[in-house]
Amino acid sequence: MARQPEGPPPPPTVQKLRIRYAKRGRLRFASHRDLARTLERALRRAQVPMAFSAGFSPHPKISYLGAAPTGSASEAEYLEIGLSVRCDPEAVRAALDAALPEDLAVVECVEALEGTGSLADRIDTSVWRVELPGVALAELEPALAEFLSRDVVTVAKRTKNGLRDIDARASVTSAFAVEEAGCAILHMVVRQGTPAVRPDDVLAALTAVADLRPPLPPRAVRAAQGRLDDTGTVADPLGPDRAARTRCQGEHATI
Amino acid sequence: MTGETLYPRLEPLLAQIQKPIQYVGGELNSQVKPWDGAAVHWALMYPDAYEVGLPNQGLMILYEVLNERPDALAERTYAVWPDLAALMRENGVPQFTVDGHRAVKDFDLLGVSFATELGYTNLLEALDLAGVPLHAVDRDETHPVVVAGGHAAFNPEPVSDFVDAAVLGDGEQVVGDITDVVKAWKAQGRPGGRVELLARLARVDGVYVPSFYAVSYAADGAIAAVTRTRDDVPVKVGKRTVMDLDEWPYPKTPIVPLAESVHERMSVEIFRGCTRGCRFCQAGMITRPVRERTITGIGSMVEQGLKATGYEEVGLLSLSSADHSEIGQLAKELADRYEGTNTSLSLPSTRVDAFNVTLANELSRNGRRSGLTFAPEGGSERIRRVINKTVSKEDLVRTVTTAYANGWRQVKLYFMCGLPTETDEDVLEIAELAVEVIRAGREASGQKDVRCTVSIGGFVPKPHTPFQWAGQASADTIDHRLRILRQAINADRRIGKSIGLRYHDGKPGVIEGLLSRGDRRVGRVIERVWREGGKFDGWSEHFSFDRWTTAAAEELAPFGVDLDWFTTRERTEHEILPWDHLDSGLDKEFLWDDWQEALNEEEVADCRWTPCYDCGVCPTMGTEIQIGPTGRSLIPLTVV
Ligand code: SF4
Numbered sequence: 001m002a003r004q005p006e007g008p009p010p011p012p013t014v015q016k017l018r019i020r021y022a023k024r025g026r027l028r029f030a031s032h033r034d035l036a037r038t039l040e041r042a043l044r045r046a047q048v049p050m051a052f053s054a055g056f057s058p059h060p061k062i063s064y065l066g067a068a069p070t071g072s073a074s075e076a077e078y079l080e081i082g083l084s085v086r087c088d089p090e091a092v093r094a095a096l097d098a099a100l101p102e103d104l105a106v107v108e109c110v111e112a113l114e115g116t117g118s119l120a121d122r123i124d125t126s127v128w129r130v131e132l133p134g135v136a137l138a139e140l141e142p143a144l145a146e147f148l149s150r151d152v153v154t155v156a157k158r159t160k161n162g163l164r165d166i167d168a169r170a171s172v173t174s175a176f177a178v179e180e181a182g183c184a185i186l187h188m189v190v191r192q193g194t195p196a197v198r199p200d201d202v203l204a205a206l207t208a209v210a211d212l213r214p215p216l217p218p219r220a221v222r223a224a225q226g227r228l229d230d231t232g233t234v235a236d237p238l239g240p241d242r243a244a245r246t247r248c249q250g251e252h253a254t255i
Numbered sequence: 256m257t258g259e260t261l262y263p264r265l266e267p268l269l270a271q272i273q274k275p276i277q278y279v280g281g282e283l284n285s286q287v288k289p290w291d292g293a294a295v296h297w298a299l300m301y302p303d304a305y306e307v308g309l310p311n312q313g314l315m316i317l318y319e320v321l322n323e324r325p326d327a328l329a330e331r332t333y334a335v336w337p338d339l340a341a342l343m344r345e346n347g348v349p350q351f352t353v354d355g356h357r358a359v360k361d362f363d364l365l366g367v368s369f370a371t372e373l374g375y376t377n378l379l380e381a382l383d384l385a386g387v388p389l390h391a392v393d394r395d396e397t398h399p400v401v402v403a404g405g406h407a408a409f410n411p412e413p414v415s416d417f418v419d420a421a422v423l424g425d426g427e428q429v430v431g432d433i434t435d436v437v438k439a440w441k442a443q444g445r446p447g448g449r450v451e452l453l454a455r456l457a458r459v460d461g462v463y464v465p466s467f468y469a470v471s472y473a474a475d476g477a478i479a480a481v482t483r484t485r486d487d488v489p490v491k492v493g494k495r496t497v498m499d500l501d502e503w504p505y506p507k508t509p510i511v512p513l514a515e516s517v518h519e520r521m522s523v524e525i526f527r528g529c530t531r532g533c534r535f536c537q538a539g540m541i542t543r544p545v546r547e548r549t550i551t552g553i554g555s556m557v558e559q560g561l562k563a564t565g566y567e568e569v570g571l572l573s574l575s576s577a578d579h580s581e582i583g584q585l586a587k588e589l590a591d592r593y594e595g596t597n598t599s600l601s602l603p604s605t606r607v608d609a610f611n612v613t614l615a616n617e618l619s620r621n622g623r624r625s626g627l628t629f630a631p632e633g634g635s636e637r638i639r640r641v642i643n644k645t646v647s648k649e650d651l652v653r654t655v656t657t658a659y660a661n662g663w664r665q666v667k668l669y670f671m672c673g674l675p676t677e678t679d680e681d682v683l684e685i686a687e688l689a690v691e692v693i694r695a696g697r698e699a700s701g702q703k704d705v706r707c708t709v710s711i712g713g714f715v716p717k718p719h720t721p722f723q724w725a726g727q728a729s730a731d732t733i734d735h736r737l738r739i740l741r742q743a744i745n746a747d748r749r750i751g752k753s754i755g756l757r758y759h760d761g762k763p764g765v766i767e768g769l770l771s772r773g774d775r776r777v778g779r780v781i782e783r784v785w786r787e788g789g790k791f792d793g794w795s796e797h798f799s800f801d802r803w804t805t806a807a808a809e810e811l812a813p814f815g816v817d818l819d820w821f822t823t824r825e826r827t828e829h830e831i832l833p834w835d836h837l838d839s840g841l842d843k844e845f846l847w848d849d850w851q852e853a854l855n856e857e858e859v860a861d862c863r864w865t866p867c868y869d870c871g872v873c874p875t876m877g878t879e880i881q882i883g884p885t886g887r888s889l890i891p892l893t894v895v
Binding site: 025027029030034037040042043044056057060071216217 | 267280
């Protein structure tokens, strides 16, 4: 007979929280796996009463939404956690923030309320800001114009199964260039999909169409994620929960 | 300016390499102290990749102990992978610490912890990247003092050209003494330059400065004499031993990496030293006597460490954890404390006896029973008597069967190959044993899916053990025995498919043997290998046996010795061994007698439970066995 865990099954999920966090500075070099491990440990240190799956190796109920690539910073990463005891979302935010390394910050934590839909359904687009040290606006602007004038720009992307050609153009719904302190900055709105088009791919496309070759590695920051509407605006994915929360104030335990 | 951060220059390079996260620091519980506030700056290096080096307990302890001193600062540095090393050379970025990203050459001291000799080429690579002269003789007051520590430092002769000093034994107290010496010398305006500093360090108990000792060789290639070149340094350098481990509850706040590392858990050292007397085991021999942490000391370290890290697993570490005098109670009370918290407890690989299964059951009370590891080390009863790790075949099979019957599905058995007096038959018995274990296990558990993994590696004779005189088995011998073992296991497919075999070929062991029992002449081989691109020798994809054998042949020939002379040659009783002037406390006569008893297949008892048999350690070092039980117990933690 296979052994079964003794005792009662783990307590059920009584509350779902949605969390927006930022990875900044040095920790932009953390991979998704690194972040997942770090977040799980921080939740334990912060003593957040997580709900667990059943069985011999119970896992805390956490779901991650598509992570920014290793090397990119982000102001808008999202995850959803299940709790076994109701908590004040702001108290969880503060406790988790304090338990994380300096360059990871919990920006917001809201309760996911019934009937507001899933978080994944509210995210299909990323807003990127890419600093190009050593590149002048006068170089970036024409390259970007050339890129935007094309219908398709094929670049080779490194994937698990080797190099693969993808179109870097179609996913980019808008983009513009500015200059700050002598450094060209590329802002762009990019639809998420498979294969994912990342800032690196767009930069490779700029090299392909206009021979733009940044002398130093560019620095990308995901500024926002959300759903792109017809007007070209990217909606805040936590907006519906925040709106619902003001209508329904629940009882909260503190942690 | 010294102590300045190199990060702005490093960052663009990080975007171009594999796993950049390992170089950025900023881990939980790491610290960066202001440079100018500290009188003495230590760079602590583990000479392997970050993922291997970060969990190292020794370094983590010293990092905390030093940083707790207001007048000292300690930062960590690790071996840099070739992809980043190439970019660093191209861009003039020197070896840096991961905490403050400060240049290693700015530090007063570079402490390097050698758990294995295969890290030597990585030390040379780091020195070169740091811009520190490779040879100790070429350094001046502006360069860090390079100090080796760790188990391999009990014979630092092969790296004596490259290190300024080696520290023998426990590091907790001696790093403080070294800090005091360096601080005073700096405050006095560095009188007498580097030589005077080294002379002062050589007078610190446990510190060996190779440059103050001259080695001469006889016509047969053996050492003729080791003589000190100043009379104010000790003739023989003795090891340091920390007594009362409860007073040293480190690490208190273990560093939690963001990157994946080889041990994703928190470790608590429940005792130090081991007197089981396994004759192959250098760790056991050089860390005598046994000093236990008390059950309450362990309890508070576990509690504090979990709070500080958020780890979900705690490893109760030592050389033979089931031997702790309070282990049964400890296992039960810790399991009680953490029941229902999703915190798991584990013991490292254990001796083969039924009690260990009971313990493992207790620790995994409500967790998954995936794998249990035993270390019989020797394949036959005869060879287990030779190595003094006696367990009968019946007991072994019975213990493993009990584990299967208790719901463990996977048992791992550790063995060594190439032990002194070993024959093919001794190794083939491993196959018989594994087959029997599976048969009995299937029967006892009523399940077909029980598995047994045999993990086997070549034995490397080590200094300060009874086997220090033994001839090492050649790579060919090891490879032959591993081959016949594999064939024997695969002979019966119905059983063989439940047995996994994990092994390392014999070649790296030969080089480890050269470096373990080498003398100063081996330094030239290490340097040559590094100059030809050798590094990360502990990684099969980087290790080149041919590079080592060619370098050894050419560099050792002028001395009339060769690789075999250092490895497969059996030493005679009165040969001066390269480490004879370094004192682990063990009497050479005791070790020789124990070697003879090994050859006669005679056992020796454990001095914790039988009278002292005069190995020499306690009287020489002024130490004593410290064991419980204390009669104390762990009270349940108050619920938060
Ligand atoms: S001196 Fe005696 S008591 Fe001390 S470790 Fe050796 S045998 Fe054991």
